[in-house]
Amino acid sequence: MRxxxxxxxxxxxxxxxxxxxxxxxxxxxxxxxxxxxxIMDSKTYAVDEKGLDPLAMVERKGTTRKVGDREYTDSVKxxxxxxxxxxxxxxxxxxxxGGVGLINITHALETxxxxxxxxxxxxALKFQELxxxxxxxxxxxxxxxxxxxxxxxxxxxxxxxxxxEIQSVRGILNGTCNFILSKMDKGQPFEQALREAQEMGYxxxxxxxxxxxxxxxxxxxxxxxxxxxRNVTFSDVKITGITSITEEAISMAASRNMVxxxxxxxxxxxxxxxxRLIPKGHPLALTGTLNIAQITTDLAGPxxxxxxxxxxxxxxxxxxxxxxxxxxxxx
Amino acid sequence: MRxxxxxxxxxxxxxxxxxxxxxxxxxxxxxxxxxxxxIMDSKTYAVDEKGLDPLAMVERKGTTRKVGDREYTDSVKxxxxxxxxxxxxxxxxxxxxGGVGLINITHALETxxxxxxxxxxxxALKFQELxxxxxxxxxxxxxxxxxxxxxxxxxxxxxxxxxxEIQSVRGILNGTCNFILSKMDKGQPFEQALREAQEMGYxxxxxxxxxxxxxxxxxxxxxxxxxxxRNVTFSDVKITGITSITEEAISMAASRNMVxxxxxxxxxxxxxxxxRLIPKGHPLALTGTLNIAQITTDLAGPxxxxxxxxxxxxxxxxxxxxxxxxxxxxx
Numbered sequence: 001m002r003x004x005x006x007x008x009x010x011x012x013x014x015x016x017x018x019x020x021x022x023x024x025x026x027x028x029x030x031x032x033x034x035x036x037x038x039i040m041d042s043k044t045y046a047v048d049e050k051g052l053d054p055l056a057m058v059e060r061k062g063t064t065r066k067v068g069d070r071e072y073t074d075s076v077k078x079x080x081x082x083x084x085x086x087x088x089x090x091x092x093x094x095x096x097x098g099g100v101g102l103i104n105i106t107h108a109l110e111t112x113x114x115x116x117x118x119x120x121x122x123x124a125l126k127f128q129e130l131x132x133x134x135x136x137x138x139x140x141x142x143x144x145x146x147x148x149x150x151x152x153x154x155x156x157x158x159x160x161x162x163x164x165e166i167q168s169v170r171g172i173l174n175g176t177c178n179f180i181l182s183k184m185d186k187g188q189p190f191e192q193a194l195r196e197a198q199e200m201g202y203x204x205x206x207x208x209x210x211x212x213x214x215x216x217x218x219x220x221x222x223x224x225x226x227x228x229x230r231n232v233t234f235s236d237v238k239i240t241g242i243t244s245i246t247e248e249a250i251s252m253a254a255s256r257n258m259v260x261x262x263x264x265x266x267x268x269x270x271x272x273x274x275x276r277l278i279p280k281g282h283p284l285a286l287t288g289t290l291n292i293a294q295i296t297t298d299l300a301g302p303x304x305x306x307x308x309x310x311x312x313x314x315x316x317x318x319x320x321x322x323x324x325x326x327x328x329x330x331x
Numbered sequence: 332m333r334x335x336x337x338x339x340x341x342x343x344x345x346x347x348x349x350x351x352x353x354x355x356x357x358x359x360x361x362x363x364x365x366x367x368x369x370i371m372d373s374k375t376y377a378v379d380e381k382g383l384d385p386l387a388m389v390e391r392k393g394t395t396r397k398v399g400d401r402e403y404t405d406s407v408k409x410x411x412x413x414x415x416x417x418x419x420x421x422x423x424x425x426x427x428x429g430g431v432g433l434i435n436i437t438h439a440l441e442t443x444x445x446x447x448x449x450x451x452x453x454x455a456l457k458f459q460e461l462x463x464x465x466x467x468x469x470x471x472x473x474x475x476x477x478x479x480x481x482x483x484x485x486x487x488x489x490x491x492x493x494x495x496e497i498q499s500v501r502g503i504l505n506g507t508c509n510f511i512l513s514k515m516d517k518g519q520p521f522e523q524a525l526r527e528a529q530e531m532g533y534x535x536x537x538x539x540x541x542x543x544x545x546x547x548x549x550x551x552x553x554x555x556x557x558x559x560x561r562n563v564t565f566s567d568v569k570i571t572g573i574t575s576i577t578e579e580a581i582s583m584a585a586s587r588n589m590v591x592x593x594x595x596x597x598x599x600x601x602x603x604x605x606x607r608l609i610p611k612g613h614p615l616a617l618t619g620t621l622n623i624a625q626i627t628t629d630l631a632g633p634x635x636x637x638x639x640x641x642x643x644x645x646x647x648x649x650x651x652x653x654x655x656x657x658x659x660x661x662x
Binding site: 018022025150151152155156159160161162163164281283287297299300301302303304305306307308311313314316317318320321323324 | 349353356481482483486487490491492493494495612614618628630631632633634635636637638639642644645647648649651652654655
């Protein structure tokens with residue numbers, strides 16, 4: 001299995017490290033190792049048919065800020081410059097246009113490559129088109145890490161709960177917002193809680209995507225399309241973020257033994273992101289940066305799952321899980 | 332796919348009903364229906380190569396208390412009396428000898444049949460022997476519903492989390508005990524809480540297996556063998572039940588902002604069932620009859636799952652999930 005990794009930031013590097021750490025696992029399970037034959041970051045790339053050394057590439061990126069010594073302008077030409085079987089697309093997400101991620105995934109599928117991605121933009125904008133493309137070209141296309149990071153949710157719904165009629169999925173799908181709301185529960189004003197989230201590295205310098213609910217909305221779209229078979233995109237989601245939640249609202253909720261949480265909800269008809277009042281003690285009254293999802297089914301009843309929604313090795317672990325599924329199917 | 336159902340109590344009947352309710356699903360996914368060619372309860376049986384009507388059999392069992400009009404003494408002869416592909420073994424569990432369930436599963440595997448079971452006795456006593464038998468005869472052998480009912484746990488660990496090093500699984504795996512402990516939190520003495528559990532149908536007339544921790548111990552053994560690849564049986568588990576938990580202990584815990592919960596824990600080295608002090612607000616401080624499991628992994632970190640640990644359609648849903656996996660592999 002020859003891999004091309006597009007995007008070599010935290011997640012791409014984490015995945016390279018995880019691949020290295022699982023050498024014995026792959027050897028035992030498949031008698032062979034996946035090989036990285038290409039990596040590109042936003043400006044440079046490196047390719048080697050015989051395989052790049054994952055840890056050396058991480059080291060190089062860390063010291064030079066560049067993964068390769070060749071620069072490129074057209075990512076598609078880079079992809080075409082080496083034979084590979086599977087694209088791992090983990091470049092920065094662009095929820096307006098889908099960005100280079102959409103271009104790379106589309107090209108990979110068109111040329112018959114399997115794809116694993118955690119890139120929410122392309123999935124939130126062109127889900128059904130990408131699924132159709134994968135089907136037409138008989139490619140595997142998986143994206144477990146795009147929702148909930150290391151929390152199993154997409155494959156759980158589509159595989160383990162395959163025989164269920166899933167009625168709804170509701171959850172906390174953005175750890176940054178939940179960190180901020182948890183801090184506000186303790187009396188911090190929004191701005192201070194946001195600043196702390198930024199200092200801790202949970203929120204980006206421009207926190208818009210998180211706090212306006214856009215990130216959660218992307219995940220809701222991915223769940224709607226992948227779990228409920230709907231055909232919706234980002235613009236179909238009714239979105240309210242957390243920026244207008246006041247200290248007064250938080251204390252009013254507390255006086256009724258409730259907390260406010262940013263909940264994404266999807267069902268056959270619902271497609272919404274909004275702050276909601278949740279009773280203390282309820283599973284969705286979760287505190288901190290974890291993600292959680294409540295899946296309501298007709299036979300199994302409610303199934304709840306929680307886990308780390310982000311993180312270097314956590315997101316890499318979701319990619320690994322998809323990779324193993326694809327390699328198993330090739331056995 | 333021709334099924335033989337052994338055991339036609341709540342779970343067997345629930346599974347028959349679920350099969351019927353999923354006709355359209357099977358038709359769409361496989362272009363064919365699984366057919367029940369045989370059912371036996373503890374004394375009688377019915378076989379029909381062309382297929383038994385699931386709902387008629389449930390009706391018959393309800394009105395006559397017998398699933399068939401033929402009586403039997405040797406279940407193995409009954410199994411051999413009809414061609415089938417897969418045994419669904421859901422007869423009452425016997426955690427001392429494995430009972431008729433062990434005999435049926437062993438015979439089915441020896442004769443090359445796939446097996447799905449939720450019967451804890453055989454799994455807790457002869458796990459590695461049964462796995463070896465399945466392997467030698469190239470049979471599929473699945474048992475998702477034996478731990479946590481409708482809560483996905485075994486397949487979650489073995490499939491979704493396949494690439495992880497799972498370090499431990501800790502959880503509440505018996506809803507009856509948790510119901511009793513939740514009532515005791517509110518000031519009820521043990522005997523009264525147990526009586527209420529019996530009145531609600533959560534506890535059996537002889538509640539020993541639940542309250543002494545034996546049921547949880549069986550589940551811990553199944554997890555140890557299936558998730559951690561250990562080779563342990565029921566007698567290897569260090570077991571303390573909940574019968575000696577006093578009202579004083581509960582209020583002492585409450586004064587420290589803790590609750591007492593019966594926790595099963597398994598890892599490479601641990602194999603234990605015991606009441607433990609859990610801080611209020613901790614996921615394992617769960618109230619009511621749900622099951623919950625915390626899975627600790629090296630990459631994904633902690634993954635927590637909860638769901639209904641028992642129930643007619645809930646347990647049937649776990650069997651359905653295993654059946655779909657097996658039918659998918661035959662595609």
